Amino acid sequence: MNPVLYLAQRGTALILAVAVTIHLITIIYAIRGGLTAGEILARTHGNRWFLSFYLIFVLAAAIHAPIGLRSILREWAKWRTRSLDMAMLAFSALLLVLGVRAALAVYLA
Amino acid sequence: MIRNPHLKPGFLAAMLHRLSGIALAIFLPMHFIALGTALGGADSFQSFLGATHNAFVRVAEWGLVTALGLHMALGLRVLAMEFFAVRERSAIVVSACVACSLTVGLLFLLNGMV
Numbered sequence: 001m002n003p004v005l006y007l008a009q010r011g012t013a014l015i016l017a018v019a020v021t022i023h024l025i026t027i028i029y030a031i032r033g034g035l036t037a038g039e040i041l042a043r044t045h046g047n048r049w050f051l052s053f054y055l056i057f058v059l060a061a062a063i064h065a066p067i068g069l070r071s072i073l074r075e076w077a078k079w080r081t082r083s084l085d086m087a088m089l090a091f092s093a094l095l096l097v098l099g100v101r102a103a104l105a106v107y108l109a
Numbered sequence: 110m111i112r113n114p115h116l117k118p119g120f121l122a123a124m125l126h127r128l129s130g131i132a133l134a135i136f137l138p139m140h141f142i143a144l145g146t147a148l149g150g151a152d153s154f155q156s157f158l159g160a161t162h163n164a165f166v167r168v169a170e171w172g173l174v175t176a177l178g179l180h181m182a183l184g185l186r187v188l189a190m191e192f193f194a195v196r197e198r199s200a201i202v203v204s205a206c207v208a209c210s211l212t213v214g215l216l217f218l219l220n221g222m223v
């Protein structure tokens with residue numbers, strides 16, 4: 001793997017390990033007895049800590065996932081042309097746009 | 110004794126790590142789109158959540174939470190191997206990763222039923 005991509009994936013993996021742990025604890029705690037939109041938005045609306053945390057989470061995931069997917073597609077699908085990099089860049093941009101939109105949606109709602 | 114290399118813990122760990130990663134990569138955009146419905150207000154968000162209250166979605170959510178826990182645990186194993194040269198007891202470590210992720214999945218499933 002390209003050294004820059006390798007370092008980017010391992011670096012974001014460390015960030016995601018912390019973020020995923022916090023996220024899993026939060027959802028397991030929050031889901032007790034079911035979950036309503038009001039309960040979710042009461043925690044997230046106007047909460048800058050929440051917004052900052054999830055923007056970092058989204059950025060790390062938008063870097064981490066396409067690099068991992070790229071390795072799998074190169075190995076399993078033998079897709080090794082420049083178009084793979086373009087497709088993974090597009091996937092990264094999609095995750096970033098949708099992720100930032102989602103974080104802002106529950107922050108602003 | 111000749112062992113099937115596809116049954117070795119390291120191979121199974123790599124396969125589970127990849128498959129859980131693919132599942133998460135497919136799920137993530139849909140998860141973000143779902144949360145984005147909050148832009149339409151609490152009512153719009155609630156009507157989406159209401160539509161997900163069925164057994165099929167519940168099982169899918171359990172699978173994804175388990176996949177998230179599994180991908181993280183197996184990813185930490187990879188980091189430990191690469192940065193701390195930890196290579197011993199891989200069968201025990203891989204089993205522990207799977208057990209941790211199943212525990213996280215069960216906690217999620219059971220907590221939602223309380």
